[in-house]
Amino acid sequence: MRYPHDKPPVLSLTPGPVPVYPEVLHALSRQVPYDDDLPYSAKYEFVVERLQSAMQLSTKPLILQGEPVLGLEAAAASLIASDDTVLNLVSGPYGRGFGVWARRYGTQVVDLEVPDNQAIDSHAVSDLLKRYPQTAVVSVCHHETPCGTINPINEIGAVVADHGALLIVDAVSSFGGMNTHPEDCQAAIYVTGPAKCLGAPPALTLLGVSTRAWAKMKANPTAPRGSVLSILDWEDAGLGGRRFPFTTSIADINALDAALDLYLAERPQAVWARHDLTARTFRVGIAALSLSIWAASDAIASPTTTVVRLPEGVSEAELLGDLRARYGLLVSGGRGPTTGKAIRVAHMGPAAHPLHAIAALSALGGSLQRLGFDTSPGAAIEAALQVVELST
Amino acid sequence: MRYPHDKPPVLSLTPGPVPVYPEVLHALSRQVPYDDDLPYSAKYEFVVERLQSAMQLSTKPLILQGEPVLGLEAAAASLIASDDTVLNLVSGPYGRGFGVWARRYGTQVVDLEVPDNQAIDSHAVSDLLKRYPQTAVVSVCHHETPCGTINPINEIGAVVADHGALLIVDAVSSFGGMNTHPEDCQAAIYVTGPAKCLGAPPALTLLGVSTRAWAKMKANPTAPRGSVLSILDWEDAGLGGRRFPFTTSIADINALDAALDLYLAERPQAVWARHDLTARTFRVGIAALSLSIWAASDAIASPTTTVVRLPEGVSEAELLGDLRARYGLLVSGGRGPTTGKAIRVAHMGPAAHPLHAIAALSALGGSLQRLGFDTSPGAAIEAALQVVELST
């Protein structure tokens, strides 16, 4: 039996866009209201309020009408003034990519780069800030999904705050799946989105903006205004009767509404625990399969995506193909430094259940054996079950 | 981590009503049309035509507006005349239950009963028909879901046809999941429904009625007319402009439409193969877990539901509770003779995937260990993966 490639898989464990929660699908089928009529404006205010709860913010979050790449570019364009020095922290392709925008808007960009399987050390940040005391903005990607590694943004944030600089955080694929919030890391601008751990469709940016960030953007003459790249245009947009700069992505707002509902109703701590247990279950099984994760250590391994190194002689395409065709399991290949060298198995939102991790381990064991790798799926399952057993 | 009991499970492998296919859910959200307007009547005709294809019938199938218990009672009421002798074949509670209706409508009912883990032998049917040559109607349940056993209805049908009697077949939980059709078993009335292997919601009966059955019902003065129990009222209903006796269950017809679409598009042979592979994968794993199935032999084990005997000292409630709370896995307890003695794991429609069987084996192994049963989940997974591996 083979699963055809043009049909949806049986189980999809991809690092976003994730298959959304059933309740979110459900919300997508609500009629699209006129954005200038009360039912929508009241709902929009309500969504912003609950997003504020979810992000544990003392200021109002913003919703930008485009997936988080918009938020990241807008953050660079708005916060970085033309005479700013930027310290860009790089532990993978997303950090590296942000450097392009930083160079577009700032005068000088200093990269602090570590190997693609390691995390940034906050002491190194501190050292560099001493070397570049003029640094106005620091940027960091919290979770490099191509690598499955997590940077210690709360520690980095403390260092940056001490220095008096402003921190831009890309938390797109971590927020909602672990204990991270804008004010925990003292972010000036914290960028995330609904299509990863929140289990909603892509198309929106969720933005935490600090009071200091607002002040710096307002003082920045090159900060975009009258533009889709503007953050300033969206201050208080849709709140208290204030018009939107342009039409919002209404169906996606409907979906976000449902996703926030689920997140808060399940309780954030419980959601994070579910992601964490799933990832730990999976990593223990990976080790028992005689495989290794890409991350240099378990301590920096992401609870929302596990990147598994391909063993010698196994090709990415063959492995992904066999998993999908024989088991109906969809996972992702590598990206950037991990292309052709690893596969990525995500534990995000509706996919973050230990039972799915166990199913994935079984399929992975079966496919690897078929492709000639000597492994023991049985041992992997027994090890994984131990993790679940001990989780109470 | 515990899954709360008031939230949907992560994976549901219950013997119907099954979680429906996404496309079926989707179809349920279509607006409900007026049943006397062309868009609906054209669709109804189309659904009947495709049901005829799916059931491989040379006559038009009927759709009754109630779940299959309606169809079974209606079949007894319509086909069994008050002076009829009925031979009722009993290999489990559904066969036994049909006897109640048979006795209500016929003059004499002879039960041919086998133990609840075995199947009817067609030679025994032949022998009894010789002893009761006046037998007008024979009734049989194809798949006793409480026991996970399959009766050889095609062989039985041949014997009944030779004798000249009419056969009522309950194929509710087998049709759509294995190679069975009304005319294969020469059924007079063949009763099935959408909520098992077709992956649609309950609420309808799908009925194959042979030409001889129509003749006998029309000649039967006690066959219901002007009643929800009537089959006669529904002859050609909704076809060629003929009105329905009463309002049809429109939302459920929308859903059936989508389910038939999926069944025919995937190709029936492929659907049966998927059910069969899932069940075989699961049974091999069950044996490797040192468990046994309820059915006396693999030869009569159902491809759509596996009934697993509980080992000594493990209670049904504890096992079901642990599977659901720790793994989010919902399976069913026993029914009738298997109550408290077995659990039922279904492989029906959208649940019939080997990957789900493997996940269920893992969870079952984990929960049984926790409840003190000495078993080897690792061996089960390795054995199960072998079945998938060899399935090409």
Place this chain on the structure above:
Amino acid sequence: MRYPHDKPPVLSLTPGPVPVYPEVLHALSRQVPYDDDLPYSAKYEFVVERLQSAMQLSTKPLILQGEPVLGLEAAAASLIASDDTVLNLVSGPYGRGFGVWARRYGTQVVDLEVPDNQAIDSHAVSDLLKRYPQTAVVSVCHHETPCGTINPINEIGAVVADHGALLIVDAVSSFGGMNTHPEDCQAAIYVTGPAKCLGAPPALTLLGVSTRAWAKMKANPTAPRGSVLSILDWEDAGLGGRRFPFTTSIADINALDAALDLYLAERPQAVWARHDLTARTFRVGIAALSLSIWAASDAIASPTTTVVRLPEGVSEAELLGDLRARYGLLVSGGRGPTTGKAIRVAHMGPAAHPLHAIAALSALGGSLQRLGFDTSPGAAIEAALQVVELST
């Protein structure tokens, strides 16, 4: 421009099944839960409780798994003992039809019949009960949709109660659209359904059963048991952990849940007022179009369906065809006595808005002019607008 007949209409004002409320469609797309798992059983109990509120019952209502024709037949079969005399009140085809069932189960059936455009007079009921003091059961249809007439069931109920007989009420197309409840009319069995004024799909019967009715049914040896026609089997079904006699129509229960939500949230009084205003607006316009309603007087005209007499020389088929093809408006033709003589325009659930009545009057005026009838749509609209204007 012509609207094609195989596409949905622009506006559907048919006397059920009605296009359902958007929220109900939405609910239909919820995943189908396993009926023996807590999320479903808890929901079922909740639905029963809210149905009890909506029906203003002091006893638990029942939900039967088939559209209301099942409930009506089941009521006859369960309540009418074989030696009972039944007084059957007939003001249209539904009342007449009930007589068939009454004769099937009772020993003597007395029909009290009035012309098909009039209502039953409770004094006549009183007189007949004196002539037939042995009468055990009285039956009445509240709203004859083929005629658009309403019987005074509360008055009739008082007469029947005084006599000590039991009343069966068919309130299928009135409940939810006007102020009527089982205990207001002292009904023994009160039958209604979701596909009319509640704006949900058909497939269920909603049943109010009085304590006296339970007692009589339990004492009735011919009351169905072990049958889809049984009411007794469903006593407390699904409540407090009690199993269902057979699988419920889960998708339709999901829909009913949403429909009850809407009904109670809008507040029943507001829902009835909306139906009443829509019907009054429409009737005033009908008179201004020089048309007349079928009902002998406005006093007995239904607030949920208006039956409009066709003027001389206008054929039903041509009028319905022109309304649908030119305006996209779907209304119904006559039924029974009104076939070919009238059209039926319903004001039920999501269709009960004065704006829809006004649109229908316009289209009706336009089509009638085209078909050669001398009428004044402008005067109709002005009269109709007056009704809305005065409604505050």
Place this chain on the structure above:
Amino acid sequence: MRYPHDKPPVLSLTPGPVPVYPEVLHALSRQVPYDDDLPYSAKYEFVVERLQSAMQLSTKPLILQGEPVLGLEAAAASLIASDDTVLNLVSGPYGRGFGVWARRYGTQVVDLEVPDNQAIDSHAVSDLLKRYPQTAVVSVCHHETPCGTINPINEIGAVVADHGALLIVDAVSSFGGMNTHPEDCQAAIYVTGPAKCLGAPPALTLLGVSTRAWAKMKANPTAPRGSVLSILDWEDAGLGGRRFPFTTSIADINALDAALDLYLAERPQAVWARHDLTARTFRVGIAALSLSIWAASDAIASPTTTVVRLPEGVSEAELLGDLRARYGLLVSGGRGPTTGKAIRVAHMGPAAHPLHAIAALSALGGSLQRLGFDTSPGAAIEAALQVVELST
């Protein structure tokens, strides 16, 4: 009876975002696929192909991941080089607004402005091009929704093409509701979106780009690259295995897919005829109500939105409030020059039906009478019905 303001209206005739077609809502509830798996990439290619059919393009259209304001800003940023002279045609606020972007990117911007109730004359364009022969880019808004006026873009396009300049067309609220396509007006960049006449939710830009436009953008050193404002990044994106620059708005693509399906299946000519008939029916009624449209003449009045001048003494807020509260009708107030002076009634996509125009005329007549304006709703309806009657 009053309709509450926090509940959806009965009928919404707003100039976008419009309530979407039921089939589009339906499509929104499809599961969100992974964008790097075949089912999605195949669908995306298919959507682009059908969009190409709908736009009658000889080149591949682009889908940008943001509502059309993104497409318009991106067009300005990409096509206008820093030494370009731009001729910006202004007949309302959207044309005026484009001037802001034109000035941001070009060296000189010449505005050709007409009063806000008139249309641009192509001869005036020709004259100005002679005065400014260096003009590289001309920009025009096809349909100024705030004014309900249409500019003759095909004639303008011919003049611009003769001159050798490139034309940017904003056809956001006209495409799909009338006979307009990028190559009909020889547009370099033609910007439209799904949330107006196509009846889908907002969140996407649909872009026609000519071969000459591609060449100019590629030669433009300041054209955005590596930005959400980039058009260049999206050349052939998602086609033939080419990756997307960033994650697409998958749920909105699902919706667009369904909307294009509907548009092509109904046939574009039929869709335009439906919009045209609805607008003509409405305008005739408006005149009969003794009201006037904002547009200087019927010849330039939009078939997709009618802007109605408020009579003396009637306030916008009171009129909108009465229509919504008493009739459940939602229409829009003025924007820009029409703020406080007019209301806007749209005939777009699922709202473009003469029956809805007639209902709106009735409500408008009723509300205006109540607010003290002497008008004749009856005459309006009779006049409107004549238009429908003559439409065959």
